[in-house]
Amino acid sequence: DQQVKQNSPSLSVQEGRISILNCDYTNSMFDYFLWYKKYPAEGPTFLISISSIKDKNEDGRFTVFLNKSAKHLSLHIVPSQPGDSAVYFCAASVSGSARQLTFGSGTQLTVLP
Amino acid sequence: ETGVTQTPRHLVMGMTNKKSLKCEQHLGHNAMYWYKQSAKKPLELMFVYNFKEQTENNSVPSRFSPECPNSSHLFLHLHTLQPEDSALYLCASSQALAGATYEQYFGPGTRLTVT
Numbered sequence: 001d002q003q004v005k006q007n008s009p010s011l012s013v014q015e016g017r018i019s020i021l022n023c024d025y026t027n028s029m030f031d032y033f034l035w036y037k038k039y040p041a042e043g044p045t046f047l048i049s050i051s052s053i054k055d056k057n058e059d060g061r062f063t064v065f066l067n068k069s070a071k072h073l074s075l076h077i078v079p080s081q082p083g084d085s086a087v088y089f090c091a092a093s094v095s096g097s098a099r100q101l102t103f104g105s106g107t108q109l110t111v112l113p
Numbered sequence: 114e115t116g117v118t119q120t121p122r123h124l125v126m127g128m129t130n131k132k133s134l135k136c137e138q139h140l141g142h143n144a145m146y147w148y149k150q151s152a153k154k155p156l157e158l159m160f161v162y163n164f165k166e167q168t169e170n171n172s173v174p175s176r177f178s179p180e181c182p183n184s185s186h187l188f189l190h191l192h193t194l195q196p197e198d199s200a201l202y203l204c205a206s207s208q209a210l211a212g213a214t215y216e217q218y219f220g221p222g223t224r225l226t227v228t
Contacts, residue, residue: 002155036219042222043117043119043203043205043219043220043221044156044203045219046216046218089155089156100158100161100169101158102155102158103155103156104155105153105154105155106155
């Protein structure tokens, strides 16, 4: 049973608009969450993270929101750019658990010019 | 070289072959990881090495044998693989301080095809 789920396999957004990528988790022990971006033929690249003591973390055009009660996190990209087109993975971890990351299956974001 | 490098980038092997995947990190990290990514599936953690010691083996079949001679190098030795082992194999590294989680940095992966 997947502990981290990304229920939307794909998302298309117009350039300049907001992209919202969603992720749900089931394990209440997760206390650290990360987003990775992956281009074809490359490994995943770390994008942004959030600890469970926060509900929001912002880095430039990227903001991650965490709703612990709903076991839900989201990544907002604004404004979206064509170069943001990639597969986005969310991942979760329990502190002190040998740094194991549990990944979702990814969402393919396409930003249309 | 910078970041995490992996060789080869592509590998085709028969079920009776023996081959090895190599990973090298130039980030000064102390933890290294092997992941498997099959089509349409999440990344699956295979092995974790912390300061050259294997700390996790997620029920990986013995036909996959990892080796970590030092904190900068990680190998995955392959023998008598099955066609279902065809996948993208990713190496990653991170800092390794107790009780903390640090972001992992990934290599480009080796695309393995077992015929």
